[in-house]
Amino acid sequence: MTTPSRRDLANAIRFLAIDAVQAANSGHPGMPMGMADIAEVLWNDFLKVNPADPGWVDRDRFVLSNGHGSMLQYALLHLTGFDVSIDDIRQFRQLGSKTPGHPENHVTPGVETTTGPLGQGLANAVGMALAEKLLAQRYNRDGHTIVDHRTWVFLGDGCLMEGISHEAASLAGTWGLGKLVAFWDDNHISIDGNTDGWFTDDTPRRFEAYGWNVIRNVDGHDPVEIRTAIETALKSTDRPTLICCRTTIGFGSPNKAGKESSHGAPLGKDEVAATRAALGWPYAPFEIPQAIYDGWRARDRAAAQADWAARFAAYKAAFPMLAAEFERRMSGALPENFAALAEAFIARVQQEGPAIASRKASQNTLEAFAPQLPELVGGSADLAHSNLTLWKGSKSVTSRDPDANYVYYGVREFGMSAISNGLALHGGFIPFDATFLVFSDYARNAVRMSALMGLRVVHVYTHDSIGLGEDGPTHQPVEHLASLRYIPNNDVWRPCDAVESAVAWRCALERRDGPSCLVFSRQTLPHQPRDAAQVAAIARGGYVLKDSVGAPEVILIATGSEVALAMQAAATLGETVRVVSMPSVEVFERQDAAYRESVLPKACRKRVAVEAGVTGFWRQYVGLDGAVLGIDTFGASAPAEALFPHFGLTVERLIEVIRAL
Numbered sequence: 140m141t142t143p144s145r146r147d148l149a150n151a152i153r154f155l156a157i158d159a160v161q162a163a164n165s166g167h168p169g170m171p172m173g174m175a176d177i178a179e180v181l182w183n184d185f186l187k188v189n190p191a192d193p194g195w196v197d198r199d200r201f202v203l204s205n206g207h208g209s210m211l212q213y214a215l216l217h218l219t220g221f222d223v224s225i226d227d228i229r230q231f232r233q234l235g236s237k238t239p240g241h242p243e244n245h246v247t248p249g250v251e252t253t254t255g256p257l258g259q260g261l262a263n264a265v266g267m268a269l270a271e272k273l274l275a276q277r278y279n280r281d282g283h284t285i286v287d288h289r290t291w292v293f294l295g296d297g298c299l300m301e302g303i304s305h306e307a308a309s310l311a312g313t314w315g316l317g318k319l320v321a322f323w324d325d326n327h328i329s330i331d332g333n334t335d336g337w338f339t340d341d342t343p344r345r346f347e348a349y350g351w352n353v354i355r356n357v358d359g360h361d362p363v364e365i366r367t368a369i370e371t372a373l374k375s376t377d378r379p380t381l382i383c384c385r386t387t388i389g390f391g392s393p394n395k396a397g398k399e400s401s402h403g404a405p406l407g408k409d410e411v412a413a414t415r416a417a418l419g420w421p422y423a424p425f426e427i428p429q430a431i432y433d434g435w436r437a438r439d440r441a442a443a444q445a446d447w448a449a450r451f452a453a454y455k456a457a458f459p460m461l462a463a464e465f466e467r468r469m470s471g472a473l474p475e476n477f478a479a480l481a482e483a484f485i486a487r488v489q490q491e492g493p494a495i496a497s498r499k500a501s502q503n504t505l506e507a508f509a510p511q512l513p514e515l516v517g518g519s520a521d522l523a524h525s526n527l528t529l530w531k532g533s534k535s536v537t538s539r540d541p542d543a544n545y546v547y548y549g550v551r552e553f554g555m556s557a558i559s560n561g562l563a564l565h566g567g568f569i570p571f572d573a574t575f576l577v578f579s580d581y582a583r584n585a586v587r588m589s590a591l592m593g594l595r596v597v598h599v600y601t602h603d604s605i606g607l608g609e610d611g612p613t614h615q616p617v618e619h620l621a622s623l624r625y626i627p628n629n630d631v632w633r634p635c636d637a638v639e640s641a642v643a644w645r646c647a648l649e650r651r652d653g654p655s656c657l658v659f660s661r662q663t664l665p666h667q668p669r670d671a672a673q674v675a676a677i678a679r680g681g682y683v684l685k686d687s688v689g690a691p692e693v694i695l696i697a698t699g700s701e702v703a704l705a706m707q708a709a710a711t712l713g714e715t716v717r718v719v720s721m722p723s724v725e726v727f728e729r730q731d732a733a734y735r736e737s738v739l740p741k742a743c744r745k746r747v748a749v750e751a752g753v754t755g756f757w758r759q760y761v762g763l764d765g766a767v768l769g770i771d772t773f774g775a776s777a778p779a780e781a782l783f784p785h786f787g788l789t790v791e792r793l794i795e796v797i798r799a800l
Contacts, residue, residue: 143434145362148183149175150418151218151431153391156210157414158424159231159238161405166232166240169388169401170208173359174293174324177384180365181322182215183435187288189444190220193248196469196566197447199288200251200267204260205295205324206241207403212250213238218427218435221249225425244564244592252564253592256584258301259557261321264292265307266561266570268319268379269536269546273516274567277541278465283454285447285465288318295324296334299342306554311379312350314537319379320372324359326388332399343383352380359384391418468514468567471595471651480511481645489638489674492666497659497699498601500637502527504644509544512648516562517571517597518546520555526573526601552578556585556598563594569648571597575607576616576658579623589654590629596654597647603633604751605786606662606700611776620698621756623656624724632723633658633750635702636666639722642677646726658699662779665703667720680726681738684718685709691717693797694739696748696760698722705749707790712797717743745800751788766796 152175160166187199203212210231216223223237230236237247241255251267254260268290275286298304311319323342327334343353352375357368365384372380389401392414406414415421422428455462467474484507493500509515509530516536519526533545548555552574559570572582579586579600589596605615623631632643632655640659647655667684676682681696685706692715697705702720709716719738721727727735739746739760746765748757754767761767770786783789 141430143431145176145179147431148434149179150391150420151427151435152178152211152214153418154415154420154422155214155217155228155425155427157406157411159210159213159228161408161411162229162424163232164405166210166405167207167403168210168406169328169403170205170295170324171211171214172390172392172401173326173386173388174208174211174322175390176360176362177322177365177386178211178215178293180362181291181369182219183438184366185369186291187443188219188249189441190216190222190249191441192444193221195444195447197286197288197444200264200290200565202252202260202264202267202290202292203242203254204264204292204298205257206254206260209238209240209242211293212242213247216247216249218432219440220436223247223249225427229425252561253588256588257295257297258299258303258307259560259585259588261292261294261298262303262307262554262557262585263561263564264290264319264321265311265316266558267565268311268316269314269558270562270565270568271318272314272316273536273543276539276543277513278461280454280458283450283457285451285454290319292319292321293324294321296326296338297329299323299340300338303553303557306551307558308346308349308351310548310551310554310558315350315377316379317376320369320382321379322382322384324386325383326386328388328397328399328402330399330402343381346381350378352378354380354382357382357384359386360390393417464513465567471566473649474511477511481508481641484508485638485641485645485674488641489669493637494663494665495637496661496663497634497636497640498527498661500634500640501599501601501644501657501659502530503637504641505530508644508648512569513542513544514567514569515571516544516546516568517573517599518548518555519573520548520552520578521550522574523547525575526599528571528573528599548572552581553585556582557588559596559598560585560589560592560594563589563596564592569595569597571599573599573601575602575614576600576619577602577614579616579619579656583622586623586629586654586656587626590626593628593652594654595651598654598656599659600656601659602661603658603699604660605770605774605782606660606751606779608661608779608782609776612773615774616752617770617773618753620658620750620752624756628653630655630723630725631658632656633699634722635697635699635720636664638667638669638674639677639720642674643722646678646723660700662700664700667702667706677720677722678726679730679734680723680728681719681721683738684720687717688714690740691715691743692745693717693800694719694743694746695797696721696739696746696757698750701749701751701788704788704790704793708793708797711790711794716797747793747797747800749788749793764800766800768793768796
């Protein structure tokens, strides 16, 4: 082959996708074939990455929001020299491979975020671009720019149909994220066929209304038009840009181009052969000529990082304390003094013993911890004064303040949570977000993605039960605690007082391999007496709060506001009753068997769990000989003090249940 053309380089993407999908007998060839020309121009002329160091902190972030087209990204990573081999490409969608059906950030080097649920990649990208903006405000100095990169996102019609795209795009425009550039793959095709029957939005005007810079009518198969559009986008420094690329799904396929048949299934042997002929690609499956590799790898992709390293060395000499803080934050390490600070605060709260709502205890903890954590950035979905997530040092991210750290998300629970994921993925931040527990339903899939990706995100949920009172069943969560607990790798904390609330925050901040859901009450919770060993044991997720004299005859297991009921019942029933506070089941289950046995001995089969929610979850802890006191119906509108007796969540009723054993 002579020097390859841009179309030749793009065709390498197309045929790696075609061949991998054909070999796997499943996948989505149409999008990679349609967006290959856009990807080739972006990756070869603009994208700032270093395949030898995929985690370089000032790299550009590339997000494939339409993640079903994952072979586009795998082909790009392979061709540009990331650790994705041709054998990895051959193993597309196979067990244990680096090339799963949808991109996964913890599986494939160079993949920034796990995508597939449409629209969330766009929201992740908004979070990444916000992270870049905030880090630049804090650390860049005149003559010393160490944070200066872009976030590029590919998205399709399906991403824009999802409601989360409205939430995320609206915020991106409000925040003026000029380093964010999105490419809309406008091919008019989704799984069910031509989108004229269900997607007729005027998308360019929609994004202009959000405050975006919009570049219309770009031929997504013309490298000159694509390059010009990107150059135009780079001139927009105060607004994100949407580049509207008209493309043909399955480009190059004689019989399936422009049709839904190329979207989510292999082309088929005969059509693959016909496409090879039509695009002039005479090579065998998975064969890439050396000239094509040379064309893709001609650019010195390490040069930008080397230049940055030199600039950072100069910055470090000029601003050693800022540089040290930047390096610490990007490594994910907490300040050296954080553990001691947290321990001292928790001990003081235990000594003072305040009787307060756990949402207020949460705010008090933020006041203590947040001044020591510049990486902590959080916000609420239009409920800041109800969730109590504002603290004295809160400063809106819409400001140019170097300490900007608070996000007013508006009523956008799903977008909020997915943007938090993007902040965590970018690095340098521990994000938290907040809403009422009942509205975690709106955010659930983003919470699931937090857990799937193992992200250090704190999801704060207040108004945790019927205890919120008069707002009634639409706002009273009953099934939500169980629902969140069923998400793998998701720690759910429901503390019973101010001390457990502080410990929950500490554990969530220290956790680095997954999210935590902190669930707080509206109503006041009484302080529980503990010794130092019990305070330390809170971090194990479950512990003996009040022990029996000798082996327990009955064990009461409770969380949150119901711990007080259990303690009162135990005081009435006498010295044969043990009370176990279980603020986090997930953390408790990670303890060794000996510890779990010491808290919940198998010999004691008379157990009662009590929690103001659905009862089914707790059956695993009480067994056939035990009982659960909870709520298996929706709530009602009334003051909280009337609702608990109405639903049988009283000391008297708990004692009846215990005695019935």
